[in-house]
Structures are given as C-alpha cells and as structure tokens.
Amino acid sequence: MKALLLFLLCSSAFAISEVNYEEVWQRDVAPFYAGLEQGEFKNAQGMTIRYRSLKHPEALRTLVIFPGRTEPMIKYAELMYDLNSPELNIFIVDHQGQGESARLVRTDAGHVRKFSDYV
Numbered sequence: 001m002k003a004l005l006l007f008l009l010c011s012s013a014f015a016i017s018e019v020n021y022e023e024v025w026q027r028d029v030a031p032f033y034a035g036l037e038q039g040e041f042k043n044a045q046g047m048t049i050r051y052r053s054l055k056h057p058e059a060l061r062t063l064v065i066f067p068g069r070t071e072p073m074i075k076y077a078e079l080m081y082d083l084n085s086p087e088l089n090i091f092i093v094d095h096q097g098q099g100e101s102a103r104l105v106r107t108d109a110g111h112v113r114k115f116s117d118y119v
Helices: 002-009 021-034 073-083
Strands: 037-042 048-054 061-065 088-093
Touching: 021 073, 048 073, 061 073, 073 088
Parallel strands: 061 088
Antiparallel strands: 037 048, 048 088
C-alpha cells in the first residue's frame, strides 16, 4: 500500500507535458482511453451504470476511481494513462446521472431522487 501511495504522489512525474499537450492527448491519451475495456451493470434502481477498466493479468493491486460530482470518467483518462502499469488493475465508474451512465432527466445535469441512489 505504501508503494502505491508513493507512486500516486509521484505520478506528476509521469504526466504528459503541457508542451504540445493537445497533440500528445490526441496521439497517445485519447486512443489509450478509447481502447480501455468498457462495461456496464444495472444499479438497484435499474439504471445502467457504465465503467471502463484496464486489467493486467499479473497485477497485484486494484485501484477503483469514482469521479467527483459532475466529473465524467473521461476527465480521468490522462490519470489512467499515467498510472498504466502491469502491476495495477484500474477501474473507473461514472455515477448515475454522470458521464456515460443513465440519467433520470434528459439534460446533462446530474440528478438522483435521493443521495442513497449513488450507493
């Protein structure tokens, strides 16, 4: 656990440079993110929850990322790119009403009837 924490704290050393950021994003990060395994499941309310995963057969650890309120999982594409390691499985989940997951309303606004619907 200490090694993972140290790795996460030092991950800025692996972040893509601000120089030519858009070019590097389009060339490296976007195709990486598009190639992640995509999946979905139904939550207790019957809503479709979408996730992406990066799995390595020899991984010893798993990291699950739940983005903050109104943050879609694509916002973390660069983080997943930076953390890509054969020692780590990574899963990222869009909450109900966020990103690629199902919504109760037809707008991009995140909405749930009660907070416990996120559980």
